[in-house]
Amino acid sequence: MPTTGTETCVSFVYEVSCFELLTEQEKELIDSTSLIVNYKKGENVCKQGSFASHIMYIEKGLCKTYLEGPPKDLILTITPRFNLLGLQSLYEGNNKFLYSVSTYTDTAVRMIDTQVFKQILRQNSAFSYRILNILNETTAQAYGRFFSLTQKQGAGRLADILLCLSRRIFKADSFELPISRSDLSDLTCMSTESVIRIMKDFKDDQIIETNNKHIAIIDIPRLERISEKG
Amino acid sequence: MPTTGTETCVSFVYEVSCFELLTEQEKELIDSTSLIVNYKKGENVCKQGSFASHIMYIEKGLCKTYLEGPPKDLILTITPRFNLLGLQSLYEGNNKFLYSVSTYTDTAVRMIDTQVFKQILRQNSAFSYRILNILNETTAQAYGRFFSLTQKQGAGRLADILLCLSRRIFKADSFELPISRSDLSDLTCMSTESVIRIMKDFKDDQIIETNNKHIAIIDIPRLERISEKG
DNA sequence: ATTATTTTATGATTTGCGTCAGTTTTTTAT
DNA sequence: ATAAAAAACTGACGCAAATCATAAAATAAT
Numbered sequence: 001m002p003t004t005g006t007e008t009c010v011s012f013v014y015e016v017s018c019f020e021l022l023t024e025q026e027k028e029l030i031d032s033t034s035l036i037v038n039y040k041k042g043e044n045v046c047k048q049g050s051f052a053s054h055i056m057y058i059e060k061g062l063c064k065t066y067l068e069g070p071p072k073d074l075i076l077t078i079t080p081r082f083n084l085l086g087l088q089s090l091y092e093g094n095n096k097f098l099y100s101v102s103t104y105t106d107t108a109v110r111m112i113d114t115q116v117f118k119q120i121l122r123q124n125s126a127f128s129y130r131i132l133n134i135l136n137e138t139t140a141q142a143y144g145r146f147f148s149l150t151q152k153q154g155a156g157r158l159a160d161i162l163l164c165l166s167r168r169i170f171k172a173d174s175f176e177l178p179i180s181r182s183d184l185s186d187l188t189c190m191s192t193e194s195v196i197r198i199m200k201d202f203k204d205d206q207i208i209e210t211n212n213k214h215i216a217i218i219d220i221p222r223l224e225r226i227s228e229k230g
Numbered sequence: 231m232p233t234t235g236t237e238t239c240v241s242f243v244y245e246v247s248c249f250e251l252l253t254e255q256e257k258e259l260i261d262s263t264s265l266i267v268n269y270k271k272g273e274n275v276c277k278q279g280s281f282a283s284h285i286m287y288i289e290k291g292l293c294k295t296y297l298e299g300p301p302k303d304l305i306l307t308i309t310p311r312f313n314l315l316g317l318q319s320l321y322e323g324n325n326k327f328l329y330s331v332s333t334y335t336d337t338a339v340r341m342i343d344t345q346v347f348k349q350i351l352r353q354n355s356a357f358s359y360r361i362l363n364i365l366n367e368t369t370a371q372a373y374g375r376f377f378s379l380t381q382k383q384g385a386g387r388l389a390d391i392l393l394c395l396s397r398r399i400f401k402a403d404s405f406e407l408p409i410s411r412s413d414l415s416d417l418t419c420m421s422t423e424s425v426i427r428i429m430k431d432f433k434d435d436q437i438i439e440t441n442n443k444h445i446a447i448i449d450i451p452r453l454e455r456i457s458e459k460g
Numbered sequence: 461a462t463t464a465t466t467t468t469a470t471g472a473t474t475t476g477c478g479t480c481a482g483t484t485t486t487t488t489a490t
Numbered sequence: 491a492t493a494a495a496a497a498a499c500t501g502a503c504g505c506a507a508a509t510c511a512t513a514a515a516a517t518a519a520t
Contacts, residue, residue: 427477
């Protein structure tokens with residue numbers, strides 16, 4: 001798989017919602033049965049293995065979805081606002097969350113009752129088809145991340161994450177990281193020390209500039225090459 | 231994620247089909263537009279990036295789905311008969327296969343036209359919902375495999391694959407492997423030499439018995455412990 | 461402001477595992 | 491049956507990256 005960083009790492013599905021496909025009646029049903037919950041940075045939104053009572057729609061903020069260790073958690077996606085989480089727990093015979101979700105920043109989440117969501121899925125095939133598309137888009141991205149983490153070595157994995165943060169999350173070459181080096185190490189499946197060392201190499205090689213939480217990618221083609229060759 | 235080998239490695243969705251949810255008319259539509267193709271061992275069923283003209287239903291045989299390198303392919307699933315492949319290419323805006331499929335053994339595949347499949351998805355929400363469930367089941371398994379490959383070291387990854395082959399594919403503690411050590415190395419993301427070395431260790435420790443292509447797992451609890459601790 | 465605590469940074473050491481090189485066994489082809 | 495090719499195996503060596511140990515800087519708490 002030719003992976004040039006961008007599409008390989010984090011979830012970024014439809015910035016538009018799927019809700020415009022609902023009938024007025026269905027919209028009202030969701031409105032009347034859902035509620036918005038506010039989470040502070042670092043808080044747990046849902047817990048892997050617990051009862052999947054709700055589908056979560058991120059109205060504001062930044063989250064991660066992850067499988068819990070031991071020995072370590074595996075981060076599946078970074079998910080910004082206007083995305084649905086928990087869809088993968090919908091399948092018949094499973095009413096548990098497949099992954100945990102926690103917040104990188106303060107986040108507002110609309111909690112939609114799973115039964116209501118399922119009911120609408122069954123009765124509205126346009127909506128159901130759209131959700132299927134969203135799931136497949138998410139899966140395609142998960143595959144890209146999967147490939148990056150299993151087939152590339154450290155520098156390539158870090159390049160992937162940096163490119164992805166830049167393009168998909170912050171949409172700028174220069175951005176303020178809301179996450180720590182340790183978070184980056186979780187994202188890239190390496191030790192914190194390795195992240196710091198590789199970042200230093202990138203800095204020495206004039207590929208990025210860093211100042212604490214601020215990161216600027218100054219040589220994108222070079223970073224892409226590192227991403228490609230692994 | 232507490233991963234005890236079985237559910238972590240290969241695809242094994244519904245041994246029953248989803249086709250019983252179709253109307254007679256829809257069944258006839260599929261029958262009249264689909265055809266069965268026979269592949270020999272090692273042949274290519276579909277190619278990542280090519281036009282996704284068909285959904286594939288494995289009637290007989292054993293396949294792998296994989297993302298193509300460089301530097302190496304990443305195997306996503308081992309898929310036995312009575313499973314659908316290519317569903318992930320269904321999403322709107324993408325008409326390319328997300329992964330390649332090739333055969334481990336002689337295989338018969340029913341090729342169902344993507345447009346026909348999509349049409350039925352849109353008009354039959356029970357069917358669409360079932361497909362969504364299948365996709366989610368597949369995703370859950372992919373996550374398990376993802377976790378195994380990124381968080382465990384060699385012995386744990388090999389233990390996972392052996393347990394999974396035993397339980398999900400062959401349904402016996404003793405079985406004839408239709409794949410080579412090199413295939414096992416692709417499945418576990420390690421070198422062929424490492425597979426052979428670890429297999430030797432397992433053999434020396436009386437955990438498995440091997441005789442060429444024949445493998446017998448004799449100490450399942452021990453193998454599970456190796457899988458768990460990574 | 462000052463202390464405490466977390467995060468970032470750097471060097472030394474260890475290790476899991478890949479690469480390479482070579483041998484034996486098994487399978488395939490003639 | 492015999493030769494050729496592929497797969498299975500074994501050991502020596504090297505390297506990417508984890509771990510361990512410490513120190514400096516940044517952030518949070520008092």
